[in-house]
Amino acid sequence: MRSCVFGRHSLRSGLSKSVRTGSELTDLRTQVWTRWIQTSSDKNSKGSNPQLAFPCLDKLEAKNEMLGRSQACFNDAGPSSLEAGPEPSYANVTTGFDVFKCKKPIFLDNGGYFPEYHIAYETWGSLNSDRSNAILIHTGLSASSHAKSQPRNAKPGWWENFIGPGKYIDTDKFFVICTNVLGGCYGSTGPSSKDPANNDYYATSFPIITVNDMVRAQRELVTQEFNIKKLHASVGASMGGMQSLAYAWEFPDEVENIISISGCARSHPYSIALRHTQRQVLMSDSNWNRGYYYGKIPPHIGMKLAREIATVTYRSGPEWEYRFGRNRADESKTPALCPDFLVETYLDHAGEKFCLEYDANSLLYISKAMDLFDLGSRNMEKALVRRRQAEQSYNSSNFIPQSAIPPEPYQDKNISKPTNPDESLADLRKGLEKIAHKKFLVIGVESDILFPVWQQREIAQVLQESNRGGDIRYFELGTDVSNYGHDTFLLRLDHIGDPVREFLLK
Amino acid sequence: MRSCVFGRHSLRSGLSKSVRTGSELTDLRTQVWTRWIQTSSDKNSKGSNPQLAFPCLDKLEAKNEMLGRSQACFNDAGPSSLEAGPEPSYANVTTGFDVFKCKKPIFLDNGGYFPEYHIAYETWGSLNSDRSNAILIHTGLSASSHAKSQPRNAKPGWWENFIGPGKYIDTDKFFVICTNVLGGCYGSTGPSSKDPANNDYYATSFPIITVNDMVRAQRELVTQEFNIKKLHASVGASMGGMQSLAYAWEFPDEVENIISISGCARSHPYSIALRHTQRQVLMSDSNWNRGYYYGKIPPHIGMKLAREIATVTYRSGPEWEYRFGRNRADESKTPALCPDFLVETYLDHAGEKFCLEYDANSLLYISKAMDLFDLGSRNMEKALVRRRQAEQSYNSSNFIPQSAIPPEPYQDKNISKPTNPDESLADLRKGLEKIAHKKFLVIGVESDILFPVWQQREIAQVLQESNRGGDIRYFELGTDVSNYGHDTFLLRLDHIGDPVREFLLK
Structure with missing residues (x-):
């Protein structure tokens, strides 16, 4: 256990x-x-009204x-x-998962490193003789490698009915791999792991990681453990949709087909704001204790609240209109400041269910990795420089981990200047050129608030405009088909599944 | 002071x-x-990476x-x-405000009462001889009666450039009144007031109030203090847009014109969810102490976080794209879990600025009043019954305030059954029939997330469909005009102002 x-x-x-x-x-x-x-x-015994x-x-x-x-x-x-x-x-x-233990250090986009790391994974189906039928599934923020039940873990996985013999991702034909991401808490190296350097929990001495760091760690599993030279496909939704693009970006010759569902090529400030509020709420729980809660009472209240906010961003208004309307949980009771309307008790339960199921520090670091995601050319160039510096520093004789604590309290410079959308788009175009010759299926959902549909349209459009001979397919689910918002990929398997199946078999 | x-x-x-x-x-x-x-x-002296x-x-x-x-x-x-x-x-x-002191009890939609209450108000312009030129301005959640500067308070008001001589609401022609709502903390009776029954702060022995309770209190000011038989107009945005409808609903013969901007006729479950997260975050601050923090350190962290969440719902993605893009507050620093992107420092400052400026309990009660707003027929009938019961109970010889604490811990019944949108719409139509013969200007903003534009379309449509001879005007600001979301009424005065001016003078 x-x-x-x-x-x-x-x-x-x-x-x-x-x-x-x-x-x-x-x-x-x-x-x-x-x-x-x-x-x-x-x-209040003598007040005008009861407490x-x-x-x-x-x-x-x-x-x-x-x-x-x-x-x-x-x-x-x-x-x-x-x-x-x-x-x-x-x-x-x-x-019920396997663990790939990489003893080689990995250097990170923001300058940190791991001397060694673990990646937990599960597989379904069989790898064919020329190792050409592997599909790597990338997860969203809080998911484990358990995308589907298997003999060592019979519990239904998070994409249980999407993957399997004869399913949308057909395990009679494909060898499917799913990992727990770097930074996660379900078997892969994350803040709740011990740092081999001092045998203490990493906690918040865990370095800032990026989505591209995650896929570079996955690639070691794919190439070292399975000796796979080229994936048939890189597939993911939400943060998984970021990873599937990032995998192709990092290793364009090592993946044939890319499927990105409800993802984006760079995080939008509004999505950053939505995740920011969750992180700040969590970090304000005194039990969080700046990340050092292992062996103590965890920040379960902060986690519950963060999950409630997240749940609001995962669904849509029209769904809740139909599902809850203005119904109260108990019409016979006086209205209360505690959960009262049915939609409130739903959020309360969602938070309650999650608050001890996931590591608070993993949530913070992975949420931050999503904010940092940007396949624009400037960002990717900077990351490369910092990664190389970290590696050079590590290989030099006088290696000392660089201090992240500035000598004086951090002061926001806060120079607000309007951005130039054209420049920013040109930078993204330049960044994506590197992979615009490949085969893509991009899927967007109109009712998504967290990854609004124009972000998926943007991916497809920028790739197409590059005119590098890529095969760029775009598929959109309107509100007539799904009002499930960002969670559509978990709830409308049929509508997401058909284009995925067709694309994988073409 | x-x-x-x-x-x-x-x-x-x-x-x-x-x-x-x-x-x-x-x-x-x-x-x-x-x-x-x-x-x-x-x-962490020996960790792989710095803290x-x-x-x-x-x-x-x-x-x-x-x-x-x-x-x-x-x-x-x-x-x-x-x-x-x-x-x-x-x-x-x-x-710099006046206070109307009502010594007569007011009975509330959910069964409580105030033995007496105060309503803070300010006025601009002059009441004409037949008292027919008064406009009552209703505020949003956290605003004071200070809509505009005046001799006793020269500080700019929250609608400073909207009201005044020759402005959109022209004080050369109209006598303008603005109040601090019942439940607020800027001079009107609210949770931070003392209960005359025991001279203790009301705190959370303050009864649950509704938007309709607020306007019934305002009406006492209008009729008792100013002897106004009929308002020229009832005008408001956001919660003020709820109040302007509610005033007409409660006193249809006492108002000539109704302007409702970025409001609704009933709160949507998605808006309830957004306010729910703010309340729960605030109530989880241990300094909140179940509302009993007066004379102690107030829940400033909970207030800050609640305001950050609220700010996300007040604006729109496209505005932030233009204003902040993916710019970081300080590019030279390593990414951090604390505010880092410019949009994060913006939210942080917004929360910081607000957290000691407003009473936490007022925020909770008024936010809840917004959730409870529903001019549908069933809700309004129930409210009337409860109000009458409270009054009868008060007038009976053996009056004891009804206990809101059930003998056993509250258990959610949580019976989730899909709602019937047609039924629900029919109920709203029935509720609004009472005022559908009047003159309305309804304004909606396409980029509004908190009060989505279909809610303003709904008001106008339901009123029109009643065919009771009302004059129902609807005006919508598209994303080509404003990307300021819910806050448009504070930021695009020109686009909101022209139709308001025209409507008031017609």
Whole structure:
């Protein structure tokens, strides 16, 4: 069993155990509730109106107390006491994968490096004799390598019905590989991994990574572990759609077909803003403790809130109009400041479900990697320079990791000058020229707020305008077909799947 | 001087005093910074990569320390010591208004009541002899009554160039009134006011209010203070656009013309979700303390984060593309998890600027009032029943405020059933029939994300379809005219102003 958040022995297994041993959570909630009723009656016995209730905060306080207790249990009794009993369900996503261990250092786009690193992966189907039928699937922000169930992990994967014998990505024909990205927490090297240099958790001494760093790490797996010279296809949606382009950009001769769904060629400031709010909310949870929470209570409240904000950006208004409308969770109750409308309880549950399932630091670093994504020529040139500098510095005799802490508090220069869209587009065109001769399928979804459809149109248009003989196909799902927004690739498999199948087999 | 957040004597005046007496904030930041560098070097001296820096958290910690000190100063020396020296600049918004004191109780749409209440207001222009030229301006969520400068407060108002002699709302012709809404913190009764029943801050014993409650309170001012039988117009944008419709709905014979800009006839679940995340983030700040922070350090971090999220919903992607693009605040620095791209420092500043300028509880209650807005027939009928029950209960001999705390922890019923858009639209049509014979100008902005343009189209369409002889005008600003999103009414006065002027004078 391996848990990404708390090292080898999971706080969550402690939690699961407590839940199994009785109705502790219910008891705790009742205690907190009773205390609060007493306090508030003392406080407001003579007010004009009754004190509002805050069931959502009672719940979080009870959870915090329970996580604290589980933690105390962990510290007092030692890890072995938690290993008895059945595996908690979440462990399914952290078992049943293989790990590629690369002992060679990797140098990063922003100047850091990893002396060695792990990439967790799973495969489906069989590699043919000339190793020409491999498809590399790239994941979105928080997904594991478990795209589909397999003998060592029977739990449905995140693209369960998209991949398989006779499915859109047909494992009777193709050998499919999916990895957990560099920076993730499901088996690949990430902030919750130990730094071999000092055997401490990386935490926020983990260097800033980019999407291009992720694909360079994946390429080592593809070439070293499988001896694959050329992928049949690089396929991904969301951040996976960034990676599929980035893989082609980094290794244009090592991939035949590129599929980018609900992705972009460079992150837009509005998407950056949306991710920024999630990161700031998470970092403001005092349990985050500047990234040093391993072995302590994790920032579960910050994670819950960040996920709620993210969920708003993953779906669309019309979907929620149909699904929730203005219905309240319980019409008989007085309106409340805690979740009240059905759409609020939905968000609350989405946050609650996620908050202990994923490592907070992984979320921060990968979210930041998405912001930094830009296949424009200037950005890619700078990255190359910094990577080379890091490598030269490492190979020189007096290597000292460069300090990221400036001697004085950082001051925003904040020189706001209007950007020039034409210049910026020309820079992107120059950046993408390198791969414009290849075969692309770009898919966009009109109801997507996070990666608006004009970003997918932009990819296709810029590639086409290069006139380098590429085969650029563009496919768009209108609001008549999907109102699922950014999550369409997980929810409208049929509409996404048909063009993908056709493109892969052509 | 009056501060809404901390009662009569402001914590902020303590802060201003500290800032005035020296470079205390800078000193504090340097101290925090030095401590952090020391801690992190101890922690990671041998790691592969340097520890990331968190200047944004250093800043918040320094601010927290300073607010704590100011608070200690406040408690030790007593309020009088803070009254020396010039007025801090924020005090401009809490002076120079009149207060209408209503001694009659008001009963609320969700069953609570106020035994008495205050409405702060300002006026411009002169009321004519037959009292027929009054225009009531309704504000958005966080605005004060200070829509425009006037002799008692020379600071520019939030609609400074929209109102005035010869302006779009011409004070040579009209008598303009603007109030601070019920629930606000700029002079009107809100959660930071004292409950006359026990002389304690209302805090979260403040009852849930609605937009319709707000306009019923305003109407007392209009009729009692000014003896106005009929307003020439009810005008507002954003939540003000809700109020202008609500005023007409509540008192159809007491208003001649209705202007609703970037408003809606009922809140959409997506807008509810966007406000939900802001409320939950704010309520998760431990300084919020379930609303009981008056006289303590206020939840400034939660407020900052809530405002950052709100700011994302107030503007649009294309505006930020042009304004910030993918520019970073300081290209020479390594990318950071703290604000880094220019759009991030913009959001950070927007949050920072707001976080002590507005009362956190006012934000929560008014944000909730917006969620609850629904002029559909079912909702309005229920509200009437609850209001009457509250009044009957109050007038009965054994009046006890109804408890809002259920005996057992609240459990979401969470019965998700698809809504029926036709039914829902029919309900809205039935609700709006009551006012469909009147004169309306509805303005929508295509780039608005928070109040999407189809909501303004809906108002106009539903009113027109009623065929009750109303004069329903609809005016829409496309993305060719404004990319300022929801904030267009504050930023494109020319395009909003011309149709408003014409409508008011017709």
